[in-house]
Amino acid sequence: MTATLFGVAASVVAAGPVAAASDKPVIALSNAYYGNTWRHQMVEAFEDAAKQAKSDGLISNYFVMNGDGSVAQQNSQIAELILKGVDMIAVDAASETAVNGIIEKACAAGIIVVSFDSVASAPCNYQLNFDFEGYKAVQAEAVFKMLGGKGNVIQVRGVKGSAPDNSMFNAQQSVLAKYPDIKVVATVFGQATASVAQAAIANVLPSLPHVDAVLGQGGSDDVGIAQAFVQYGGEYEGKMPIIEGGGGTDFVKWWAEENAKNGYQTISVNTTPGIGGAAFWLGLELVNGGKAPKKMIMPVATVDPENLQEYADLPGGQIISPSYSPEWVKENLLSK
Template structure:
């Protein structure tokens, strides 16, 4: 039996991630590969996730795939799982427990790359807002590190506000709208994805003023609503940006990796997933995405076997 322990279920990205895990699990159960699977979602707190993990250990699941609320706070519980013979793969928001395999994204690298691209588009000068993601999570810390380290290369760029958007459209919109009246003119916004990009755009559109004709450069996080908005602005006034996002399809990859581990596979200790990139060259390819979804390929059992299990050890 394979279990998913998802610490947070409050944004589009996490919903899609859970759906991709469940889709793979249902297929595996239908094909007779697993007896059953369990999915538990949390409220973002480590205490609740520790309690849910303890229950999964008592239920003697074979593997727990965990999207963690904290990089370190769950290590003791994870160690207990390993000692009880339960294998653990931490993905997306990973952990530092030595007995867990990890399947993550290079958050520092890709957010640094996006920050540099936008800084170059600004000519190395201007005011920016940073909209952080899920407070306390490892991805938020890593993405913020990537952004701030990249911006050190551009002393002419000033961060005039830093807010938390919880990787959610409505929260990001409210957070940006609340600080805009007190800020000088904003030239760009660096978000973290999960739908915050469209919320940021909506905040500026509603604020209006100088932004009615010239919107700041907003880093895209792969949401379909933002891509639609971006395409319309591009046709209207040539609006240009770039979008990079972690793919919620990692849920499916995490399931198949857990399945292979349950069968005895010994994957590398650390594995890295690709990110999705959208720019004006491929923007039109994503215009038919359903509203409220995030750009993401799906990852099959075959992909996991060929790409993750045969990846060089790190």
């Protein structure tokens, strides 16, 4: 069953009969927010893995539930999955803490829970995370060195209330504390979405002093930020601020064009939406008796001036990401 939406209401996808009797496991995804390119690719990665597993006879069925970003809706969806008797739930959480109660209920019902990307802190669940603070601190340091340690910056935050947003913001704050001559002149929320980030930047630019750099949080916010400055023009025409890239291929293409014209430089680092597939294969391994640490870290993707041209010809409208196979999961995530 499906319900069409784009980050406004819920969507539920079930492959095949809901109550199909089988000794094969049923795997589910509860994705709290569906309103940006990164989350769409993540869900596609999960679904691709699930379809492959079903075709290979490894699972009997799978469910995908996408939400509007609210804790209440995700709690309701996970409760529904508990009633369905699924064997494993992968959770991209609306909150690090507010969904812990329903996750504990799922664990008590014998369901394996793997939270990932935006993780939950319930002790019973496995966490498949990125080192948000680590890579964002490195990226901010790189930008501040390009600025020579002084200038005005805008911070563009991500999905409001999510664990990644808090982690990345805190990482940026820790680096800012070391650079007293870097001044934050505005902080806005971009929801990791090009159109939202573009509108947020356009709204504040007229009231700001000259902006030398923009700290983003990834997804497709990077190209939206760039377009806001392009459309504003004026002092930024031919001299754009250093905009942190978040892995969007549209941004990388724009960067490559600017680089060819005037030597524009920045750095792009992003979490990989292919984690959706990794979460699926990890969950299936755990259901089948595999062992893994309670906390695991996924790699990130980096584009810098050295490898820029390698990524400049990728199709637009995407987030840079590898796909993760069952073999990769066994080699890199399961306990040895």
